[in-house]
Amino acid sequence: MISEQLLYSLAGVGLFGIGLRATxxxxxxxxxxxxxxxxxxxxxxxxxxxxxSGVELMADPVPHALVLTGIVVAVSATAMAxxxxxxxxALNDE
Amino acid sequence: MIExxxxxxxxxxxxxLLALAWTTCSTQDVKRxxxxxxxxxxxxxxxxxxxxxxxxxxxxxxIGAGISGALLLSAIKDYPSNMVSHRSTLIEGIINSLTLVxxxxxxxxxxxxxxxxxxxRLSEPVISQLPxxxxxxxVTAVLLNYRAYDTLLELAVVLTAVLTVLTLNEKRVDYxxxxxxxxxxxxxxxxxxxxxxxxxxxxxxxxxGGAFQAGAMLAAAMILLQLAYPSRRQEFNNSLLKILLVIxxxxxxxxxxWMMSLNDDFLAFTPAWAGTLILIIETAATVSIAxxxxxxxxxxxxxxxxxxxxxxxxIAENGGAG
Amino acid sequence: xxxxxxxxxxxxxxxxxLISIIWSRYASIIAIISNLLxxxxxxxxxxxxxxxxxxxxxxxxxxxxxxxSLRADALSSILLLMSMIVISAATFYASAYFTxxxxxxxxxxxxxxxxxxxxxxxxxxxxxxxxxTLELLGLxxxxxxxxxxxxxxxxxxxxxxxxGLLGSLVFLAGVALVYMGxxxxxxxxxxxxxxxxxxSQVAFGLMTAGLLIKSALFPLHFWLPSAHAxxxxxxxxxxxxxxxxxxxxxxxxxxxxxxxxxxxxxxxxLLGTLGAIAVIWGSWQALxxxxxxxxxxxxxxxxxxxxxxxxxxxxxxxxxxxQDAAFTALLLMALTHGFAKSAFFLSAGVxxxxxxxxxxxxxxxxxxxxxxxxxxxxxxGVALIGLxxxxxxxxxxxLISGSFQAGxxxxxxxxxxxxxxxxxxxxxxxxxxxxxxESVGRVLNRGREEIPALLLALFATLILxxxxxELWDFVAQHSEFLRG
Numbered sequence: 001m002i003s004e005q006l007l008y009s010l011a012g013v014g015l016f017g018i019g020l021r022a023t024x025x026x027x028x029x030x031x032x033x034x035x036x037x038x039x040x041x042x043x044x045x046x047x048x049x050x051x052x053s054g055v056e057l058m059a060d061p062v063p064h065a066l067v068l069t070g071i072v073v074a075v076s077a078t079a080m081a082x083x084x085x086x087x088x089x090a091l092n093d094e
Numbered sequence: 095m096i097e098x099x100x101x102x103x104x105x106x107x108x109x110x111l112l113a114l115a116w117t118t119c120s121t122q123d124v125k126r127x128x129x130x131x132x133x134x135x136x137x138x139x140x141x142x143x144x145x146x147x148x149x150x151x152x153x154x155x156x157i158g159a160g161i162s163g164a165l166l167l168s169a170i171k172d173y174p175s176n177m178v179s180h181r182s183t184l185i186e187g188i189i190n191s192l193t194l195v196x197x198x199x200x201x202x203x204x205x206x207x208x209x210x211x212x213x214x215r216l217s218e219p220v221i222s223q224l225p226x227x228x229x230x231x232x233v234t235a236v237l238l239n240y241r242a243y244d245t246l247l248e249l250a251v252v253l254t255a256v257l258t259v260l261t262l263n264e265k266r267v268d269y270x271x272x273x274x275x276x277x278x279x280x281x282x283x284x285x286x287x288x289x290x291x292x293x294x295x296x297x298x299x300x301x302x303g304g305a306f307q308a309g310a311m312l313a314a315a316m317i318l319l320q321l322a323y324p325s326r327r328q329e330f331n332n333s334l335l336k337i338l339l340v341i342x343x344x345x346x347x348x349x350x351x352w353m354m355s356l357n358d359d360f361l362a363f364t365p366a367w368a369g370t371l372i373l374i375i376e377t378a379a380t381v382s383i384a385x386x387x388x389x390x391x392x393x394x395x396x397x398x399x400x401x402x403x404x405x406x407x408x409i410a411e412n413g414g415a416g
Numbered sequence: 417x418x419x420x421x422x423x424x425x426x427x428x429x430x431x432x433x434l435i436s437i438i439w440s441r442y443a444s445i446i447a448i449i450s451n452l453l454x455x456x457x458x459x460x461x462x463x464x465x466x467x468x469x470x471x472x473x474x475x476x477x478x479x480x481x482x483x484x485s486l487r488a489d490a491l492s493s494i495l496l497l498m499s500m501i502v503i504s505a506a507t508f509y510a511s512a513y514f515t516x517x518x519x520x521x522x523x524x525x526x527x528x529x530x531x532x533x534x535x536x537x538x539x540x541x542x543x544x545x546x547x548x549t550l551e552l553l554g555l556x557x558x559x560x561x562x563x564x565x566x567x568x569x570x571x572x573x574x575x576x577x578x579x580g581l582l583g584s585l586v587f588l589a590g591v592a593l594v595y596m597g598x599x600x601x602x603x604x605x606x607x608x609x610x611x612x613x614x615x616s617q618v619a620f621g622l623m624t625a626g627l628l629i630k631s632a633l634f635p636l637h638f639w640l641p642s643a644h645a646x647x648x649x650x651x652x653x654x655x656x657x658x659x660x661x662x663x664x665x666x667x668x669x670x671x672x673x674x675x676x677x678x679x680x681x682x683x684x685x686l687l688g689t690l691g692a693i694a695v696i697w698g699s700w701q702a703l704x705x706x707x708x709x710x711x712x713x714x715x716x717x718x719x720x721x722x723x724x725x726x727x728x729x730x731x732x733x734x735x736x737x738x739q740d741a742a743f744t745a746l747l748l749m750a751l752t753h754g755f756a757k758s759a760f761f762l763s764a765g766v767x768x769x770x771x772x773x774x775x776x777x778x779x780x781x782x783x784x785x786x787x788x789x790x791x792x793x794x795x796x797g798v799a800l801i802g803l804x805x806x807x808x809x810x811x812x813x814x815l816i817s818g819s820f821q822a823g824x825x826x827x828x829x830x831x832x833x834x835x836x837x838x839x840x841x842x843x844x845x846x847x848x849x850x851x852x853x854e855s856v857g858r859v860l861n862r863g864r865e866e867i868p869a870l871l872l873a874l875f876a877t878l879i880l881x882x883x884x885x886e887l888w889d890f891v892a893q894h895s896e897f898l899r900g
Contacts, residue, residue: 010201241484
């Protein structure tokens, strides 16, 4: 059986690929943002999969902290992107 | 036997995750995409818990699925519900093949990487230095002591985003839907959320939790309040809001600079005081994060936000300068 | 002293940003003071590196890469100094440029955040910290671009944000792989550990790709022209001169420092080729542009291309004074462009405010109306073309001689064509500006705006060119990695 590290790392790569593809394909901002977030989730998953050290040992806390930072950055960027989209829509309506 | 069950569980989790990601990314219906995304966020929280990252599970649930989800849900109405994005088949083909190649390359790299690593991670130094760090939760130690500088910059990122959201658009006036059910639930939920948030802040020093989770939960409570009682919306003093927004970074800087004057090293906490200092910083950060996330969700300029000239009430009357 | 200066150069603008949120009425003064103080700190840092050599400081003094280190060597400190000079000049400019108090109140906190991001990035010695600074940089740059509040600006800002986030995520994926393989994020530690193997190769590719997006190298440049053209003038100056440059800086740092065993001559050649295409394509588009700021933006695309042409040369040349010379030439070109382009954008802003537009064909009469501004444009044009005594003349000279020495003569026609096209588009502007049109004006129209621009242009054209020998020595002696 493949190790959890490998399984989840590959899952992370998969998420990254899925998100990347969708980011490049979508025109609409909202859908692109969702895809970017999925992409980010993939990277985070890779980090946490590396950190996992099995049932006995404690997981490596550094990637946990990094991903926490990453999640906060992602939500900030999402909020800003949505606000920009709203402003553009308002300008387009004028 | 147990091994097998765990493996089945893991594989199921991974397949579900990939399936959710795929459907989220390939659907063209905005509402559906957001809903699936929120579901994926919750599933991700479970994955974090499975991979022994409880701090992250909390954060993902509150911030990743909760706040992000709320933001995305409230943005749905701005977008047409069924716009088909057509890229030419050639470009689509190129993008598909490029991402496929990249995915394969990365998988190959991961395969080799996991085999080659000699298991040397930073966990040992983290644990060994823990007694000097002032807290016993290793993630908090990393976030607020060893790599506190990163957290400082991260708070700056949040502030930048909120500043933009606050000044870009007119204030939203579409939260008029409320119901007795929502109000009833809110009466129970908000106090609960506030207390839990305080608990998370306090407990972050020695158990999963911390400023970000606490701040986001507090923001959730505030958002809920605003949604349930739109007519009774408090117009906060704008100066107070601004102070609340900056107090997190400000406290962080003050403590860091104070430590620099004492120990000749920015953000180097004297071990004896480290625990207290971290708690002070985290409290201020929680307040700022909660304010920031709430304002980010509500969006738009509060009345009189850009009233730089205090004497011009007329600007405030007209709902903010244009 | 050095310890403190490194911290102050990041902390002072951050404090300034916070205070300017609270006291928006005094925001201009706060910003000017903050930036001048940070400029002083950056001078101290450069002086210190000059005297004592490269400087590495682990924040918190945690052992074995547990914390984050800040580092300064010749390359980063010089770029830091340039950055603060450009920012200070643009700050003076911006205090006069924005007349609407609302825009002003929005501008200053974001502007100071941009400064924080730039400085933190240049001094960072940790991979994940680089990611965070890149994000701060990207978000503040986008927010500042959107400040123009026009449809074009918002569209450009959204595109800039989307592609910027993508670039950061791809970069972060590389960081994840690096941590997976080597268990550390510290640049110095990594420079010893990284070997050529599948993991590091893919990580290298990912990080390079993310940074190429941020440096706007052809063909990933498409987001730049509209963003730089529709942002407010001081913002455009910072974007073209600094924001794009620091991405190239990180790439250079990673290539030469961390991944030097991983990179292949082929990859360097690939980037060089893309750079060559950027030079020709960017210059051609600049010639076609109808608007001054759009022309300047395309010119940036071309100038970034020149920087990338250096890569295959640096990789191919043997270690020693010849390689050092090529490296310093790259720095010289980057610096010259930074000063020249920012001066150009600031002047374009003056013209736009005066004429109400920036259409090149309708610039008739501006030479009489805004003589100092047109003079500045001419000066910066000299630096963009690469005429002596500007720094870029020396830079191009070494680029050409380096090409011959490395046996890669094919870059030379590219440089020649690029320079010819640059001459064309600069003289096109001057031609129209000196053409017939109404109005006569005083020499100094808007002092607070024009003088900073003049100073920047002088830096580009005269000071860098004449002072380049000191620069040569400085970089050769004190670059961390060039000494092995």
